[in-house]
Amino acid sequence: MxxxxxxxxxxxxxxxxxxxxxxxxxxxxxxxxxxxxxxxxxxxxxxxxxxxxxxxxxxxxxxxxxxxxxxxxxxxxxxxxxxxxxxxxxxxxxxxxxxxxxxxxxxxxDGTGFLHSLKEDGNFSPEKKLVFLFGAGGSAYAIAGALVKSGISGILICNRTIEKAQMLKEHLKKNFRFENAEIIPFEKRNDSKIWKNVDLIVNTTSAGMKNDDTILVKGNNLNEKVFVYDIVYNRETALILSAKQKNIRCLNGLxxxxxxxxxxxxxxxxxxxxxxxxxxxxxxxxxxxxxx
Ligand SMILES: NC(=O)c1ccc[n+]([C@@H]2O[C@H](COP(=O)([O-])OP(=O)(O)OC[C@H]3O[C@@H](n4cnc5c(N)ncnc54)[C@H](OP(=O)(O)O)[C@@H]3O)[C@@H](O)[C@H]2O)c1
Known part of the structure; x- marks a missing residue:
C-alpha cells in the first residue's frame, strides 16, 4: 500500500x-x-x-x-x-x-446507513415486514424513521423505560403519520405469542455490550424466518450468538x-x-x- x-x-x-x-x-x-x-x-x-x-x-x-x-x-x-x-x-x-x-x-x-447495510449486506428488504425494535434512544429514532419510510407493515417497540417507547410511538405518528406501532413492556418481551409474525428484530440498545448484560430474546422465540440486526459493534452480543446457533440470518453493528x-x-x-x-x-x- x-x-x-x-x-x-x-x-x-x-x-x-x-x-x-x-x-x-x-x-x-x-x-x-x-x-x-x-x-x-x-x-x-x-x-x-x-x-x-x-x-x-x-x-x-x-x-x-x-x-x-x-x-x-x-x-x-x-x-x-x-x-x-x-x-x-x-x-x-x-x-x-x-x-x-x-x-x-x-x-x-444512522438511518440511511442502517437501511443500506440491511439491504446490501443483509439482502433483506423491510417493505411490508413486521419489525420488533428494542430501544428508544437516539439510534432507535433514526432507524425507526428509516424503516417506516421504507414501507414496513408495523413496529413493536420495546424499551426498558416504557415512557420513552411511548414517546417514540408518538414521534412516528406525528412526523410520519405512522399508526401501526405497538408498545411491548420490557418485562413481557419473551411472551411467545408476540414473536410468531415478527420478520425483523433490531436491537438499538446498549444491552449486549457487556458480558453480563440482560438477554433480550430467549433463543426459543427466534423463528427461522426472522432476520436479526444488532447495531452493537464492540462484540458479538448474546442476541447475535443465539441467532448464529440457530442458523438464523443476522448482522452486527460493524x-x-x-x-x-x-x-x-x-x-x-x-x-x-x-x-x-x-x-x-x-x-x-x-x-x-x-x-x-
Ligand atoms: N453500528 C453503528 O453504526 C451504531 C450507530 C449508533 C449507535 N450504535 C450503538 O447503539 C447503542 C445505542 O446507542 P444510542 O446512541 O441510541 O444510545 P442512547 O440514545 O443512549 O440509548 C440507549 C438505549 O439503550 C437502552 N439501554 C441501555 N442499557 C440497557 C440495558 N442494560 N438493558 C436494556 N436496555 C438498555 C436505553 O434504555 P432506557 O431508555 O431504558 O435507558 C435506550 O433505549 C450503543 O451500543 C451504540 O454504540 C451503533
Whole structure:
C-alpha cells in the first residue's frame, strides 16, 4: 500500500467525541480516501462538552471540510450549525457536518446507513415486514424513521423505560403519520405469542455490550424466518450468538458503522464510497487488535 502523504493541499476531516480514542472511523475513512486517490485525511478530535462551541467554530477557522459527531455531542451540536437537513430537524441530533465555505450544515447518517447495510449486506428488504425494535434512544429514532419510510407493515417497540417507547410511538405518528406501532413492556418481551409474525428484530440498545448484560430474546422465540440486526459493534452480543446457533440470518453493528460512514464520505467528497475497501480496512484492523 502507498504511504499517505500530507501536503499543503491536504483536506482535513475528522470526528469530534469525548472520549474518542476508541473510534474506528479513522481506519475506514482514511482507507477510503486513499483508495479514491484523494489528498484528504480523517483524524479524531477529543472535544470536551464545554469546548464543543469553540470546536465547531474551529471547523470554519481551519477550513475543515467535514466532521462526524459522536457521543456525547450529537444533540448539543445542532444549536451551533447554520443549517440542518430535514432528518436533523425532526430528530434534533446530527452526526455529520459538511462545511461549504464556512457554512455548516448538519446531517444524520444512522438511518440511511442502517437501511443500506440491511439491504446490501443483509439482502433483506423491510417493505411490508413486521419489525420488533428494542430501544428508544437516539439510534432507535433514526432507524425507526428509516424503516417506516421504507414501507414496513408495523413496529413493536420495546424499551426498558416504557415512557420513552411511548414517546417514540408518538414521534412516528406525528412526523410520519405512522399508526401501526405497538408498545411491548420490557418485562413481557419473551411472551411467545408476540414473536410468531415478527420478520425483523433490531436491537438499538446498549444491552449486549457487556458480558453480563440482560438477554433480550430467549433463543426459543427466534423463528427461522426472522432476520436479526444488532447495531452493537464492540462484540458479538448474546442476541447475535443465539441467532448464529440457530442458523438464523443476522448482522452486527460493524456493517452499519461502515455504511453510515460511507454516507458521510459521500456528503463530503460527492463521490461514491468504496464500501469494499472500507470494510477490508476495518476488518483487517479488528483482526490485528484481536491478535495483540
Ligand atoms: N453500528 C453503528 O453504526 C451504531 C450507530 C449508533 C449507535 N450504535 C450503538 O447503539 C447503542 C445505542 O446507542 P444510542 O446512541 O441510541 O444510545 P442512547 O440514545 O443512549 O440509548 C440507549 C438505549 O439503550 C437502552 N439501554 C441501555 N442499557 C440497557 C440495558 N442494560 N438493558 C436494556 N436496555 C438498555 C436505553 O434504555 P432506557 O431508555 O431504558 O435507558 C435506550 O433505549 C450503543 O451500543 C451504540 O454504540 C451503533
Amino acid at each position: 502507498k504511504k499517505m502523504l500530507i501536503t499543503g493541499e491536504t483536506i482535513l476531516t475528522g470526528v469530534f467525541g469525548w472520549p474518542v480514542k476508541h473510534s474506528l472511523s479513522p481506519v475506514f475513512q482514511n482507507a477510503a480516501f486513499h483508495f479514491c486517490n484523494l489528498n484528504w485525511v480523517y483524524v479524531p478530535f477529543e472535544v470536551r462538552p464545554e469546548q464543543l462551541k469553540n470546536a465547531v467554530e474551529s471547523i470554519r477557522i481551519f477550513g475543515i471540510k467535514g466532521i462526524n459527531i459522536t457521543i456525547p455531542h450529537k444533540k448539543e451540536v445542532v444549536r451551533y450549525l447554520d443549517a440542518a437537513d430535514e432528518e436533523v430537524r425532526i430528530l434534533g441530533v446530527a452526526n455529520t457536518i459538511v462545511n461549504e465555505n464556512g457554512f455548516l450544515k448538519g446531517y444524520t447518517t 456493517s452499519m458503522l461502515v455504511f453510515q460512514g460511507a454516507v458521510s464520505f459521500t456528503l463530503w467528497t460527492k463521490k461514491k464510497a468504496p464500501i469494499k475497501e472500507m470494510k477490508k480496512a476495518l476488518f483487517g484492523f479488528i483482526e490485528k487488535l484481536q491478535l495483540r
